Structures are given as C-alpha cells and as structure tokens.
Amino acid sequence: MVEPYAPGEFSNTTSTSELRFMQRDLGRTLCMTEDQRLNPQKDVERKGRTTGRTTMMTFKGSLNSPNGADMAIGRPKACVLPILPSYFSAMSNNSVASKASAHSAEHDDRRGSPSQTRTDHPEDVTGGDRPTYEAIRTFSSSDSGPDNAQLASALSRSVSHQGGYGGQVERRDTLAGIEIGDPVLDPTKPEFDFYKWARMFMKLMEDDGIKRPRTGVTWKDLNVSGSGAAMHYQNTVLSPIMAPFRLREYFGTKSEKLILRKFNGVLKAGEMLIVLGRPGSGCSTFLKTISGELQGLKKGEGSVVHYNGVPQDIFNKEFRGEATYSAEDEKHFPHLTVGQTLEFAAAARTPSLRVMGVPRKVFSQHITKVVMTIYGLSHTRNTKVGDDYVRGVSGGERKRVSIAEISLAGSQVVCWDNSTRGLDAATALEFTRALKIGSHVGGMTQLLAIYQASQAIYDLFDKAIVLYEGRQIYFGPAKTAKKYFEDMGWFCPQRQTTGDFLTSVTNPQERRPRKGFETKVPRTAQEFEHYWLQSETFKQCRQK
Secondary structure (H helix, E strand, O other): OOOOOOOOOOOOOOOOHHHHHHHHHOOOEEEOHHHHHHHHHOOOOOOOOOOEEEEOEEEEOOOOOOOOEEEEEEEEOOOOOHHHHHHHOOOHHHHHHHHHHHHHHHHHHHOHHHHHHHHOOOOOOOOOOOOOOHHHHHHHHHHHHHHHHHHHHHHHHOOOOOOOOOOOOOOOOOOOOOOOOOOHHHOOOOOOOHHHHHHHHHHHHHHHHOOOOOOOEEEEEEEEEOOOOOOOOOOOOOOHHHHHHHHHHHHOOEEEEEEEEEEEEEEOOEEEEEEOOOOOHHHHHHHHHHHHOOOOOEOOOOOOEEOOOOHHHHHHHHOOOOOOEOOOOOOOOOEEHHHHHHHHHHHHOOOOOOEEOOOOHHHHHHHHHHHHHOOOOHOOOEOOOOOOOOOOOOHHHHHHHHHHHHHHHOOEEEEOOOOOOOOHHHHHHHHHHHHHHHHHHHOOEEEEEEOOOOOHHHHHOOOEEEEEOOOOEEEEEEHHHHHHHHHHOOOOOOOOOOOOOOOHHOOOOOOOOOOOOOOOOOHHHHHHHHHHHHOOHHHHHHHH
C-alpha cells in the first residue's frame, strides 16, 4: 500500500505547465508521466503507483455515489492539493470543463510548452459523474489533515473564485508573480514572505465579502491628569488589620496632577507614529489615553479624542477591542505553553462565521503559525511561557510572545509602549517591519513609544511626536522632524540617529546648539511648546 500524505508535504518542483495539466485533466488521471500519457490504457488500473517525480492517481466510479470514493493516492512530489478545490469548483458542469481545457491548452501553446503531445486524452475512467468539491475535501482532510487541505482550498479559490457562481472559469491573480501553492505563502517553509501572504490573505477576505474597517485617530486640545497616592505600601500579614485605620487613604480626596497639556494631532488609517521622549515625559500616558485605557487617568474639559469621527467613549463601548494598549511589562499565565497562549488569543478574535469556508479552529491555528513564524517563536511552541518563578522561555522570547499576542488581536488602533525593550537590534527591526506591513496592507494605525530607535526603524514611520515634560513640542512627518529642530538652532552630530537626536533635544545634558544660536534656542519645556505653537507645522496640523 502506498504511504499516505504527510501534513504540509508539498513541493515547488513541479513546473507551471504540469500544474495546468493536472488542473485540466483531474477527474480522469492526475499527474501522469510522459509514458503514461502516450500509453493511456497501460496504467489505468494501477492505483497509487508512483513513477519518477509524479504520481498516478485514478478514480473508480463516482465520488457522488456511496462507493465512489474508491481512490488511491501516493506521496506526490507535486503540489497537488491546492489545485483540487479550484478544479472542482470550475468543473461543476461539462461546458465549463471544456472552456477550462481550451483556455489551458491555448495558454500552453502561447508559452511554447510541450502540451502538443497531450492533445489526445485518455478515456474517462470514472464511469459516471465528476467528483464533487465536498467529496474531495473530505478525502483530503482525512488523509492530509484539515489544516493543509482546507487552507489550501481557500487559497486556491482565489484563482477560480467565480467558477461556481458566474461561469468565469479561471481568474489568475498572481500577486506580482506569486502562484497559488508557492512556498512564499506557506509559513512552514523557509521561503515564506509575510508581505505577500498578508496581501493574499486580505484579498481572500475581500473576495468573501469581509472587509476590515480602517480607523484613523484625532486628538485636539488633549489634557490628561492623573490621581493617586504619593506612596504605595507593600501588603503584609498586618495589612488587613491596619486597613480600618487607612480608610482616609482609600476614600479621601486624592490630589490630581496634570500630565499632558494641549496635545493636538491626527493620524490617518494605515499610518505609523513614533512617540519620542525621555522617561517621565508622558509617553505611556499618551498611549494609554489614545487606546482608551483611562484607569487612574482623567481627560480634561474640552479634550477631544475621535476615531473616524466617533467619540472615544462611544468607540470604546460599541467597538470594544478595536483599540489596544500593549504594556511595557509582560503578564502571562506562566504554566501555559507558547502555543496554547497564542492559539487562545487567535481563537478569541476569530470571526463567528467561517472565513473562506475554513472552520474557526483551523483558521485560528493557521493564523497562529503565521504569527509565530514572523516573530521567530515556532521552536518554542511546546515550551511554557514562564515568569520570574516558573522556568520557561527566555526574556526576549517572552517579550515576543507579548507582541505576537497583541498582533493576533487584530485591532485597528494599537499603542505599543516600549515593546522593543529586551529585543536585539535585528529582532526590533523585524518587529517594526511586520507592523509596517500590517499598516500598509491591513490599514492598521500604529503608535509606538521607542526610547532607542535605530535609523532603519525610524525611517519606517510616517509621523513623529516629541514630548518634553508632558508637553508636545513637535508633531508632523517623521522625515521633516530633524530639519525642524535644526532650523530651531540645534546641532545634530553626523553619526547620530534621528530618533536619538530628537530625544536628546529634551535633555539639557546632551543637546548642543549650533554656532550663532546659543542665545536664540528655547531651553525649557514651556519655551519649546511656545515655539511649536507658533510654527507653520502646528498650523498645518490644526487645519487637518
């Protein structure tokens, strides 16, 4: 007996003409070698016999009948499975099948492929109706696992999505030369390309009528204050006993401190904003306010935060989960594995309806594999997340788990608070690139607070905001921020990155004025803010 499929075992060694031949002649004989094509009656009754690089696969009877699923399949080298569902969708009737064969033959003739030797096809060995899509999907799922079979089905429908609806047999959308079944779309292959996968994924979603909303953010005259005790005590065994004597601390009036003063800005859907400032300048408070995490915070009178024109209080109530805040510290269930943690996060955000006809569990598992591949967590799938007391993944890997968990939420507005802490330079750059792809393809609006951003990371952002002691001293295009402060009179060393330069301007110990500007440049946070409010950049921001 021929060894069955192994999940995910496909190869990209088959040529394009061979794939077209398989798609055209499926239902009679699949993946025939040259010898079998020239002698069609020789191997008709041979089931599952492999010859060379291809596999002989025959059908006995009809798959629509009770005994119709009598087929045998070997372990092919060619990527057969992604072609099957699109074929059955397109071959729903004989007229459509004829159009498919004619179109494929004509295309092969234009390409100059050796399709002339395949003008005479072997006799139909099915002896009845052609196999249906549901039957082959059931067979494929049982032999090669639901993950590969059904997800390949969804991908293949992007080629002939309209085959069963309007008679359009074949609609090739290669996404800049990418064919269905290409390894760049498989997260288990080293050739996997997240950008191309994301484009294909969004295209499939749109083909099924699922369109992700795109959300921009606007804040105007934003003032935020915080309240809390000046000192917090560690709980001990005596804390419950002493609690009655501290009622004044719990119920008394708490003093408020103004943290953010008159912030203004606008982010369009799909834009990325880098938040720069020294620790204590209000970066975390700003991100929490934009994401709606207002525990312990209070917006001042007249403060406006809108998402596509929707006020923040209504947005947080009606569109819960579409604005997310990623804290600087990692908080996980330490005894769960990385795979369990991420699969739960993906399942919690999977739509209730089937996406592209794929079950929710299969869909969430596939998305989890993609995200784990992006952030280099595939090897930690069965390892505990851990914490300071439970042994698990390393600190950098735990940080990547937090990033992956937020990414799986799929929120339209995401605020990242120093999420690159603990990551090496290469990983931080890959993380930022992944966010850029999400913004470009999915229309996500990203806000990142980074204390040490390399030039490569900084160049990925569309806009920048600089904070100085709770005051906004710049907001605008990231590419013009350096020139703005140089025109103000500050000197940027030759090898200093733009991010470090913008942050150093707010540090009296690091900033250096240009020659001739020693007495002209602003020094305090109030002076920087006044200069900003009088600038043309601020006026343009208010007009938007």
